[in-house]
Amino acid sequence: MSTLASTDVALAGFAAEVGTEGPVAVRGGGTRWNLGGVLTENARLVEVPSGIVDYQPAEMIVTVRAGTNTADLHASLAEHGQTCALPERGGTVGGAVAVGENRLDRLGRGSVRDAVLQVRYVSSEGDVVTGGGPVVKNVTGFNIPKLLTGSLGTLGLIAEVVLRTNPLPPVQRWLRAESVDPRDLRDVVLRPGAVLWDGTSSWILVEGHEADVDSEIERVATRADITSTDGPPELPPHRWRLSPSDASQADRFIDGSFVASIGVGTVWATTAQPVREPDPVAAQIVSRMKQLFDPSGRLNPGRSSWT
């Protein structure tokens, strides 16, 4: 008997609902519904179980079912002074993992990919499959959690995840800064939670122990005109995926307004990023992967992991 095999009746019920035949997809929060393509009309929508299964604040891990609202998860974590890499913007935990998009304060909270320690999903054959493990460090076998995170449900329907949690910093302060190269802000603060730039103004999230935050703000003040502010600016709708160096020159090639995440590379803009050609050999691996995990193509038909 394997120690990781799922014995959860709710997951078994979900697997039964997914069944073994016919196009199928999970009804998520719908916040990023058309990412990766439009679901074909004949796909049957299934409900994935929700709820926090086990939360051990002292271990800094939480086991949560995919249908749980991310806001509910964050509320539970906050009660223990913790947070996690999943966005708080709404939608479900399963959706957030399937999409794999990081938070605005990714520098401080880490990436979704690094947060998923274990994943349970229902396969194309209708089995509950477990990958990874419920501990913070693990190199036992192939890294299924990495493969499923950001897969847009094309390899398996995510049912439950074990996530790494992080302590909330004791103090967090947003500053708005003018007349400064945002890259200098990034360099002057040791571990900023976020550094943003809209081509003119910059925003920085300074966090940590109060005394450190105060001294970092003093240092920032020697480089820039700063004012304290409630939070980040409004983000335009389209997400560009760039290298950090390209993002810090976003004004040169993005038309319209934008907010760039400095040191990360993600840019939110009013225009959409032109489609990029995938690496042709990596694309072959991806199509073999899909063929092997979902030979009948029944999982999330119409969607592709190349967004």
Add this chain to the structure above:
Amino acid sequence: MTTWWRRPSRPADPLIADLHDALAPDRVRNDGAERSLTSHDASVFDGGVSGPVCFPTTTGEVQAIMRIAERHDRAVVPRGAGTGLAGGAIPLGAPIVVCTGKMNNVVQIDLENRIAWVEPGVINLDLSKQLRPKGFHFAPDPSSQQVCTLGGNVANNSGGPHCLAYGVTDAHVLAIEVVLPDGQVAMLGGLEDEPDGLDLRGAFVGSEGTLGIATKIAVRLTPNPPAVRTMLLSFSSVRDAAQTVSDVIASGVVPAALEVMDQPMVTAIERYVGAGYPTDAAAVLLAEVEGLDAGVDIDVAHIDQIGRANNATEIRLAGSDEERAALWKGRKTAFGAVAQIAPDYYLHDTVVPRAKLADVLEQIYEIVDRHEVLVLNVFHAGDGNLHPLLVFDAREEGTLERVHAAGAEILRASLEAGGVLSGEHGIGVEKQQYMEELFGQADLDHQNRLRQAFDPACRANPGKVLPAGHSCADIQALRDVPTGVWG
């Protein structure tokens, strides 16, 4: 000046001949000495004599080797420094061995993107040395960092004492150029935070050479912290030390390192280097915090308080860089110290929930007692990553059997506590037969699908990681440890 040379005659073996043509004769070794050198890594397993051993210098040469392997229907085993502890780099059935040692250039240090492009044969510590004057380092610091390669770190998703706060290799690799077993080159991942498509980079890290050969890697650079504080806490029971670790993590402090050594280990270290650790303590905890001045002092006070609440018998704070180095010296020479005790060792590696550390340790002491084997413990306590080190003399009749039996029980105790088989050394050939005790059939089947998507012909390092019904080679005696390796 006239130079003249004679073209060496083409080898009779068509495989060797093809390899000579693709590389250069002096970078294809087929003599018995070289081939048996690569039959081992730092594990207790023996793979037998390998096929030809190749030393490519470029991605193109690695591609050529893969294509030749395909033509001659040979398996390929990537090899870095051979410090792996699970037998990942040992040859099974005379494969072509591809040593990355001559691909050892730091290609580019890109401070704007805070990354470096490196070739796979670059030594872990060499990279950090090059980065230090620029104010950065590569965070994963395996104890073998003086010799192990970044390609090996990527393949094993290696960790180290300082991976507690920063994460293991996986969190520090953005992109990997890989030569697939069919000879094609793929770029996995990218410098973007969220590259398009499936996270093939994430799938490759930790795949132990079974998906292809990494030929170029973009690694993340971590800024050196302005303030570092190192503490030593002594306890009269291992349970108190373990509880302190759990309580520190639970309190929201994320130390850079939390390392525990038990009394047998401390005694061995003291005999070896005299690091000044208290030999009367049941366990010693090294705690390190990093960051800015004010914050690290707050963290130190916090850890001090938690240590006292858990009956610490002594708490020391290093007052200078020299004192810090002295505190680390003992931990860093731990493996060298072990070599003084008995001729043979077997280093285990499991992870358990941090709250179970004390219970599992007590079980480990009970298990080794019953099997009459000696154990020393030095481990990454902050991650729950246990490293029970069994020391023995293989020449004594029946010892190997007892070591094996004790090891198997330790693995099972870790699994029963809700843990996993390996935190950093990987599965290799060592733990394949235990995979079914952790994973179900469908789980393993899906891992195999991941593997097949990269390597449909099963040509890259076959017979590793997943249980495949082949029998593992025999445990065998410790070989001499080269000086410096145990850093």
